[in-house]
Amino acid sequence: xxxxxxxxxxxxxxxxxxxxxxxxxxxxxxxxxxxxxxxxxxxxxxxxxxxxxxxxxxxxxxxxxxxxxxxxxxxxxxxxxxxxxxxxxxxxxxxxxxxxxxxxxxxxxxxxxx
Amino acid sequence: xxxxxxxxxxxxxxxxxxxxxxxxxxxxxxxxxxxxxxxxxxxxxxxxxxxxxxxxxxxxxxxxxxxxxxxxxxxxxxxxxxxxxxxxxxxxxxxxxxxxxxxxxxxxx
Numbered sequence: 001x002x003x004x005x006x007x008x009x010x011x012x013x014x015x016x017x018x019x020x021x022x023x024x025x026x027x028x029x030x031x032x033x034x035x036x037x038x039x040x041x042x043x044x045x046x047x048x049x050x051x052x053x054x055x056x057x058x059x060x061x062x063x064x065x066x067x068x069x070x071x072x073x074x075x076x077x078x079x080x081x082x083x084x085x086x087x088x089x090x091x092x093x094x095x096x097x098x099x100x101x102x103x104x105x106x107x108x109x110x111x112x113x114x
Numbered sequence: 115x116x117x118x119x120x121x122x123x124x125x126x127x128x129x130x131x132x133x134x135x136x137x138x139x140x141x142x143x144x145x146x147x148x149x150x151x152x153x154x155x156x157x158x159x160x161x162x163x164x165x166x167x168x169x170x171x172x173x174x175x176x177x178x179x180x181x182x183x184x185x186x187x188x189x190x191x192x193x194x195x196x197x198x199x200x201x202x203x204x205x206x207x208x209x210x211x212x213x214x215x216x217x218x219x220x221x222x223x
Contacts, residue, residue, distance in 0.1 A: 043213040099145035
């Protein structure tokens with residue numbers, strides 16, 4: 001079975017550029033989560049969707065970050081303009097959206113902003 | 115705000131030892147607690163999920179317990195092996211996950 005698929009795996013770009021991260025959740029999962037992992041802060045929730053609708057975006061750092069889920073099989077996280085402090089590993093996870101179901105994580109996108 | 119703490123931050127043990135990793139959380143209003151494993155440069159692999167109404171879950175050499183009232187969970191690893199070396203993360207859920215900082219485990223041959 002295909003797991004959660006994220007692309008790209010690595011992204012290096014210069015400060016000020018737009019960055020788009022992509023995620024394909026596991027087929028049939030109706031909840032999707034974006035997390036960010038840094039050495040200092042660990043893993044933190046950015047936003048999550050249920051049935052393609054954003055439920056909680058309180059973790060999105062600022063207006064430079066935006067996330068969309070146009071359909072059940074695709075989500076994007078966009079940073080515009082990017083800054084060096086955005087450098088981190090960004091994970092996408094999906095679940096069946098029930099409290100007894102685990103979240104399944106992708107391999108992450110390692111983002112470096114120069 | 116939910117705070118999740120994991121102790122110890124790092125642990126080194128010789129192969130074959132049994133070991134316990136600890137997790138504590140401040141808000142007992144959770145749906146479930148999950149233990150994950152993360153290998154360097156990789157994503158997270160779910161090991162065990164304990165629902166809020168359960169006390170423990172077992173998978174192979176792993177056993178996780180949950181005491182919701184005291185805000186504690188433990189992950190017990192029996193007969194540790196070098197392949198168990200990884201970072202172990204505890205997370206509590208009210209839909210989205212709140213993570214601890216993890217315990218970095220090294221099992222030496």
